[in-house]
Amino acid sequence: MTQVLALSGGIGGAKLAEGLQRVLFPGELTVAVNTGDDFEHLGLAISPDLDTMIYTLAGMQNPELGWGRANESWNFMAEIERLGGEHWFRLGDKDLAVHIERTRRLDAGEKLSAITADFARHFGILGKVVPMTNDLVRTMVITDEGTLDFQHYFVGRRCEPVVKGLAYAGAADAELVPFIDEAVQDPSLQAIVICPSNPWLSIGPFLEMPAWRQLLVEATVPVIAVSPLVNGQAVKGPTTKIMSELQLEQSSATIARFYEGIIDGLVLDRSEAHLAPQVSMATHVTATLMKTAADKQRVAREVMDFARSFSKL
Amino acid sequence: MTQVLALSGGIGGAKLAEGLQRVLFPGELTVAVNTGDDFEHLGLAISPDLDTMIYTLAGMQNPELGWGRANESWNFMAEIERLGGEHWFRLGDKDLAVHIERTRRLDAGEKLSAITADFARHFGILGKVVPMTNDLVRTMVITDEGTLDFQHYFVGRRCEPVVKGLAYAGAADAELVPFIDEAVQDPSLQAIVICPSNPWLSIGPFLEMPAWRQLLVEATVPVIAVSPLVNGQAVKGPTTKIMSELQLEQSSATIARFYEGIIDGLVLDRSEAHLAPQVSMATHVTATLMKTAADKQRVAREVMDFARSFSKL
Numbered sequence: 001m002t003q004v005l006a007l008s009g010g011i012g013g014a015k016l017a018e019g020l021q022r023v024l025f026p027g028e029l030t031v032a033v034n035t036g037d038d039f040e041h042l043g044l045a046i047s048p049d050l051d052t053m054i055y056t057l058a059g060m061q062n063p064e065l066g067w068g069r070a071n072e073s074w075n076f077m078a079e080i081e082r083l084g085g086e087h088w089f090r091l092g093d094k095d096l097a098v099h100i101e102r103t104r105r106l107d108a109g110e111k112l113s114a115i116t117a118d119f120a121r122h123f124g125i126l127g128k129v130v131p132m133t134n135d136l137v138r139t140m141v142i143t144d145e146g147t148l149d150f151q152h153y154f155v156g157r158r159c160e161p162v163v164k165g166l167a168y169a170g171a172a173d174a175e176l177v178p179f180i181d182e183a184v185q186d187p188s189l190q191a192i193v194i195c196p197s198n199p200w201l202s203i204g205p206f207l208e209m210p211a212w213r214q215l216l217v218e219a220t221v222p223v224i225a226v227s228p229l230v231n232g233q234a235v236k237g238p239t240t241k242i243m244s245e246l247q248l249e250q251s252s253a254t255i256a257r258f259y260e261g262i263i264d265g266l267v268l269d270r271s272e273a274h275l276a277p278q279v280s281m282a283t284h285v286t287a288t289l290m291k292t293a294a295d296k297q298r299v300a301r302e303v304m305d306f307a308r309s310f311s312k313l
Numbered sequence: 314m315t316q317v318l319a320l321s322g323g324i325g326g327a328k329l330a331e332g333l334q335r336v337l338f339p340g341e342l343t344v345a346v347n348t349g350d351d352f353e354h355l356g357l358a359i360s361p362d363l364d365t366m367i368y369t370l371a372g373m374q375n376p377e378l379g380w381g382r383a384n385e386s387w388n389f390m391a392e393i394e395r396l397g398g399e400h401w402f403r404l405g406d407k408d409l410a411v412h413i414e415r416t417r418r419l420d421a422g423e424k425l426s427a428i429t430a431d432f433a434r435h436f437g438i439l440g441k442v443v444p445m446t447n448d449l450v451r452t453m454v455i456t457d458e459g460t461l462d463f464q465h466y467f468v469g470r471r472c473e474p475v476v477k478g479l480a481y482a483g484a485a486d487a488e489l490v491p492f493i494d495e496a497v498q499d500p501s502l503q504a505i506v507i508c509p510s511n512p513w514l515s516i517g518p519f520l521e522m523p524a525w526r527q528l529l530v531e532a533t534v535p536v537i538a539v540s541p542l543v544n545g546q547a548v549k550g551p552t553t554k555i556m557s558e559l560q561l562e563q564s565s566a567t568i569a570r571f572y573e574g575i576i577d578g579l580v581l582d583r584s585e586a587h588l589a590p591q592v593s594m595a596t597h598v599t600a601t602l603m604k605t606a607a608d609k610q611r612v613a614r615e616v617m618d619f620a621r622s623f624s625k626l
Contacts, residue, residue: 042414042417043413043416043417043420072388073386073388075385075386075388075405075406076406076407076409076410076413078407079409080410080413082435082436083410083411083414083431083432084431085413085414085417092388093388093389093406093409094388094389094391094392095392096392096406096409097389097392097393097395097396097398098392098396100355100356100357100393100413101393101396103356104355104356104398118396119396122395122396122397123395
């Protein structure tokens, strides 16, 4: 009984997903999560955005870091460092369990979508958390220092190299997972929501997949995006740095152009209300900064009301 | 400059190895460790005896458990259980680092002996810790409930099934690692010591390897074994339970027969001094129970003195 299909990256998007989970009945939310940032590290299959989403929807995310688990310990990491192993990408002791179980099950031939659904169930999540694809898609960041895989750019180099462009290796041939087809064909579906994630890094990988683009363009329910910008700045992460490096105006007008032809409505922060007239689609203006559970719930409710205001159905 | 080459399993043997490390000059001890108990678990290459040896020689072993790390945390394990993963074999958060790094490096084509030497170095050990072989040898326990691999018998079933026999899969074709040849050819070598490990479970895998048997039989230095029995009982583990199930008398006389043709001298506990006349090789009687560092040092020193008493050189 999916009422909302949300597309999301990690931290920022997960906040809205948490809000949607709060305002919908149990099980009515399906979240499709970016896997373009996935990588293999220390021999383990790491899916940062999937894990952030599961931890957030389970209420077990690390509130200080944004990623990883609450009340985490770091004994494993200290020992990897002692052994001379790679320690630039930090894995907490609790967090390790999902990487080891995921790797073991992938090696045994299970699909990432099935493993993720099982993890979500064990974490007590009643909705669905679904990788955007089970196929290998890798976001590559083309920089002034050469092409870097995402985590080496994002974590390893702290987004310092200047971005010249992005490539999504494997996206052209990647397929949807069945859970997504089910969600889209569900007669209960009311809206598709693009969460306030980084369009280039987190939503770009979806849009480079022909199957996702077609799904969004042909959707019979409203498609609503929430701009990740507040007063021309990203709440967290390198969105505006990348916009600047790509010679793009740092405002939600650029976000609107990015999603043109895909979305029916854009939710803008109050600080960017003046941009509404420049935007080609319907807009809804509100305070989009989500710090508390109440913020997340309110924004989610407004997104749902905004979606219902379309006569597309 | 190897003075002593020791053969050992896990906990019991590691105590004497620690004593030998204390009485020798830094770097004079080479310990060859049983790998017949190694197995793959959660997709990781686990080498229980090698790790116990490294942790013990580094002074970082868990004093309560005997295996694993001191001041260990168990957050990973709790999460594996939450995810529905296998949790009968417990892996601590610190301990995990060696398993993950070892697995990664083995998958990258490195030899177990090279990885182990590197780990020992990172743990500050000046002697050498060497797997008995880099080849796959697996101790299989033939029981009244069928044949079990070692860890499923030992940890999974807590040694409950009745042992009918033992098999060491792969031992016939397994080869020595070069570090062992180096140690044996070292003109400084004074003794080969078989630590007070379980003969059937921990030393049996060595003796089933033709290369090890030949090395011991042809050794030009005295080969000394320390009986693991005190008053007809093992200090820890299933040694006497297995002896009884194999219809063997539970005494050091049986240990002596097991090592006949291999060793030149047997160290017996005082409680078994009366067995010395039944034993075909030279004996040295002392208190073999090693609880304190002083005990370990004293037994090690007596083993060295006993070895020097042979005119074989």
